[in-house]
Amino acid sequence: MSQRPLNVGLIGGGGGAFIVQPHQRAIHFDGTRRVVAAALHPDPKVALEEAANWDYPITGYTNYDEMIEVESKKPIGERVDYVVVVTPNHVHFDPSIKCVRAGIPVFCEKPLTLNLDEAQQLVDAVKEAKIPFGVAHTYLGHWTSRFARFIVTSGLLGEVRWADSRYLQGWLAGRTEDAGVAQAEWRVDPKKSGISCCGGDIGTHALMQLRYITGLDVTKVQANLVTFVDGRLLDDHFTTYCELSNGGKALVRASQIAIGHKNDLGIEVNGTKGTLIWDQEFPEQLKILLPDQPDRTYFRGAVAANDGFLGDLPEELMAEPNIPAGHPEAFHDAYARLHRCFEQDVRAYNDGQPFSCDGSKYANVQDGLNGMNFIQAAVNSSANGSTWVDL
Amino acid sequence: MSQRPLNVGLIGGGGGAFIVQPHQRAIHFDGTRRVVAAALHPDPKVALEEAANWDYPITGYTNYDEMIEVESKKPIGERVDYVVVVTPNHVHFDPSIKCVRAGIPVFCEKPLTLNLDEAQQLVDAVKEAKIPFGVAHTYLGHWTSRFARFIVTSGLLGEVRWADSRYLQGWLAGRTEDAGVAQAEWRVDPKKSGISCCGGDIGTHALMQLRYITGLDVTKVQANLVTFVDGRLLDDHFTTYCELSNGGKALVRASQIAIGHKNDLGIEVNGTKGTLIWDQEFPEQLKILLPDQPDRTYFRGAVAANDGFLGDLPEELMAEPNIPAGHPEAFHDAYARLHRCFEQDVRAYNDGQPFSCDGSKYANVQDGLNGMNFIQAAVNSSANGSTWVDL
Amino acid sequence: MSQRPLNVGLIGGGGGAFIVQPHQRAIHFDGTRRVVAAALHPDPKVALEEAANWDYPITGYTNYDEMIEVESKKPIGERVDYVVVVTPNHVHFDPSIKCVRAGIPVFCEKPLTLNLDEAQQLVDAVKEAKIPFGVAHTYLGHWTSRFARFIVTSGLLGEVRWADSRYLQGWLAGRTEDAGVAQAEWRVDPKKSGISCCGGDIGTHALMQLRYITGLDVTKVQANLVTFVDGRLLDDHFTTYCELSNGGKALVRASQIAIGHKNDLGIEVNGTKGTLIWDQEFPEQLKILLPDQPDRTYFRGAVAANDGFLGDLPEELMAEPNIPAGHPEAFHDAYARLHRCFEQDVRAYNDGQPFSCDGSKYANVQDGLNGMNFIQAAVNSSANGSTWVDL
């Protein structure tokens, strides 16, 4: 039997924001989820106007408090089944914790909150409410991210010795914040962005990709945060040397002044048996390098088990409903996979069934807290002569 | 003001077919279109069962005749606004022409029909009905395809001398049709596939990409169709040497036995001033090679006008609502762009307004006929010692 | 015991010619060969002047007749052990056949001669003289060419179905011959270049690479030779569709108007079991694509036998004295490998021992004749409506 599509509410997303667009596409992607309501803007009038002119009919709310109040009173099936929080960083915490307390599952943009204290509160609230909570670490949604996680965590590369996880961009190499680019303005503003710009905005993605693919945690960090562009209050360049929970080492690093790099998130892992290389800008591929072997390039959709390196693949990797190799997936497909997995947990929650929300399919609130911890430790280390700081 | 989402009906798509999946995702992508009805299977019972179990609620019909009859009687706003035809090749013509005659716009998979005669009838019917009709030449939907078309047709590379348009796959290198792969079975069967397998299935995409990007037509062709796999009745390898409408020359070629090639559609154009290289598997990039210059690689989302080669770009290229460079688009994004453009024409049609359907945004019925003409000429040439045949 | 270095004589190479440079470097590369004499230029005065000012001391001759006469009278150990012919095409035949008849081994640039008749005379003369004769098909000298030949001819890819061998350049896209570029002037002049410019100059390399790697011959050809640049008497674009000696098919094609292509010689071979891809501009790599396997990229110096595809490698491939992987070899290394192999045959010849000169290590005079045959057949086909012509 067909199931009714889930109803999704947007918190934030007005005013020409970017990130609401891929979320919407990912929500609608499968026909099994749809946006039905939104609190789009802090200005109530703008919020309603934008809702009325949205590309398709939605219920507009003057603000998220109103939305939460009204929606949470409706019965399941009529109310929003979950909300997506796509506001700037400093408006992540408040709507998220209110939704959680009102029993509405949340899929929140990263970084989770503005500071560690808020993050911890949110973790506690989610724990108490026993509710699905996702954090939008987009790149976990790539099939190749999951394939990479399987390869490393199942030991096919032996023990992890070294990883280099990077996220390089160049769009803040000049004073972009003076050019009327709203995306830049709030990111370089400590009040809206938090204690780190480059580290918080994209370094956390590099960290998450490392943790997801290796299954390891960062236990100690030594950091150099640099502000290259005059007049900025926050870092635009972020480099950490890390110790991992298995004793391995890693670089987790990010830049916003690397001109020409578009959205260059990538990771290399060196294990005792081989090397793995993954790049977000070429998300259909995964390279595996083994001693005395040709370089291997795997492609999503063209992976078989009997190739002399891979043994049996877990069913969920092989059964993944997707398009054949050579019909490339990309950014929206990754987002959609996250929402597809979150949908399953929300449907279970609606039905009073158990749901996993364990970080294996999308980042959860603990992952969000972990990222906040990492940024705080890095900021502390850098402010203190780049000494080692424990997480 | 928000607009109601368009209603889309599916003809075909049941039984685990592949191509219906990207169409559905593309339809839902923007929230402004949705699938509401379907005639999924030739067996009426299966058709209804599959509809009842579809991922989301849709109206199931026993067959497309019923769907066309019922839907065409409903008023606009309640009925399907357009249908997508995703049946095997031999069932493209009948539902398409019936929809056209019933006033329902059609977005049809390629090749347009089983033979030239059907294709011509369809062209005539569309002309008479003055109705939007699209053909699913997916790859026109990439931003880089449009960018390439702009570059070549605006003369930035000078006069086109030579083009090499290829579409290479390897999935039919063995007797895939004996392995229970339905996709392979009907493609190698002349009754369902038509007069050419490799040429009709993928050679037509290579032709369309050439015609779209250069704005030129093939006027003469010399062809070699080969069947490499024993026991097949149709070609699995297809090579043509072509004369173009400006006097230039081209290869249009395809293979289904090129092991390891996933979905390798690509084109190179050599003009008197420079060279353009485009590859479907890396659809975010476009390479431009100029004399005495470094190789240039353009990326969707990072193209500016003032770079010493490009002059002013047409607004529609720059205004294209999309995600920033480095957040890659891919296959589904291309499909979605086609449906987005088709939506505009359908909305105009519904409102009794003029619509273009001129082949600049998606392939139209004339393009479909042109492809049928090309395949027929190639088959004739190959059967006759690879002599030149006029189109 | 150390051996005395072989003495090499140059015929041609003055006047700023290009190709003499890599030959010289390749000759000196190993310390076991050295240039000691030269007839550098058709003008005797220039020939002597240039010899006197050569980078290092050599014996200058007024012309090659003098050189052959004087040197052939000297005893082995004092005379030139072999000559390298690096004159324009129309001056290949005469010095080559005279050296052969005088008992001096020849390493000659390609194409072998100006026409088939000369080529046949040379083949006959070499046969009668039982003397080493090499033709400078440079690209056979890459380790990866030999590795590719081993892979295909040992059947690891099954039966060859299809090959696409190309050689694309862009340097003649304009009227380069009017810009004082001597290299261009003689190539477009039928009196100096022969019956084909693009086909003879570079198409023959594409043919040779195909024949060397597959071990197959072209038996029939259908050709289109085109002159894109106004005022030229010979082709600057060359496309042939070929039948191979095993029944497979192939494209052998070349262009001199493909702007931005530097020296783009490459070949792809599709066998019944897999695909091989080789590119001259990246000569350290060889790609192998197998069904249901990741793409494999082999690197010279990092090839082991036990990788699930390769079985035992022939000793000569593994024992090849070379530098480790990642310390790239390139153009000069390929040339040097040819001269190194030719040296072995010349030393055997000097000692009255058997020598192979069988085309497995460098192209021989039969390969040169084969290339001339191919070009003649292609010219005939193209002149006759691109009909099939037997070789």
Next chain:
Amino acid sequence: MSQRPLNVGLIGGGGGAFIVQPHQRAIHFDGTRRVVAAALHPDPKVALEEAANWDYPITGYTNYDEMIEVESKKPIGERVDYVVVVTPNHVHFDPSIKCVRAGIPVFCEKPLTLNLDEAQQLVDAVKEAKIPFGVAHTYLGHWTSRFARFIVTSGLLGEVRWADSRYLQGWLAGRTEDAGVAQAEWRVDPKKSGISCCGGDIGTHALMQLRYITGLDVTKVQANLVTFVDGRLLDDHFTTYCELSNGGKALVRASQIAIGHKNDLGIEVNGTKGTLIWDQEFPEQLKILLPDQPDRTYFRGAVAANDGFLGDLPEELMAEPNIPAGHPEAFHDAYARLHRCFEQDVRAYNDGQPFSCDGSKYANVQDGLNGMNFIQAAVNSSANGSTWVDL
């Protein structure tokens, strides 16, 4: 007038050593230099035997002391014009300083010496002797290294903010030193290799490439040296975060346990105006990324001045005698370019003329000392909790 070839002596190189091979090829490459004498091995008997069986006739010496004594007494023209020192690290200092004191120019492998004290002595000796002294930082010899140096030091990328210079290998990921590989044995032995294995052997190349291309020095360093393979006494993984003399920052890093990396030396430089990317394994290319521009890939041999980024190029870059683009240069060509430049300085020295030896064409003894300084500072930092250490 032709000039006599220079005579070169080898110190070290017997026993199947690797690095002597590219040196020999580079020496002979142009025909203007040749190896004539050698002290090949510490065992006098082996030294003479190997010399007698060298590929070509050379004068064998029992040891380098004998060679220096005998040769330095001969007049210029008969004696060795320079020596190449290709012994393991701990035998660099003694023969080098003895040659320098005997008036014989030296081209020495890196690292310069076993420790800082030796390095300083050598610098002083060279200064006193006023003699050409080169250090074999091979990769400076690539045309693209010089092109990169020109681009950065002439300010085309603005001020340097950040550089990431890496040298990654995987050949010591296991206990290679137990497998009878002499190359591995001495490198992991502190007595022969010095205070650092990974840093000294390849980290110094990464440093040199950074200093050469940017013209900047490292002023402070924070280092993590790690030994991943059990039982080793020296580092096999080396990471430093550096401050540069202009206030910029950099990573200089190396690994010998990065399985699958062959010889992966590369550098990226981010300036205020753009980015430069260079990779040793693809030494024909240089990538330049500029804001709002397509990525540019320059190829050696196809660089023109009028491209919208480059202005006038220095003559020495354009006049460089080389082969056309697409006929790739590689490792041996780089080595040869170093020896070619060193030859000029040696000829000037022989003639009593001034010579530059200023580090612009090949690394000199000061560069060697600088590398030793860097390694010492890195070792100190790492031993002391990765604190900052001044150079």
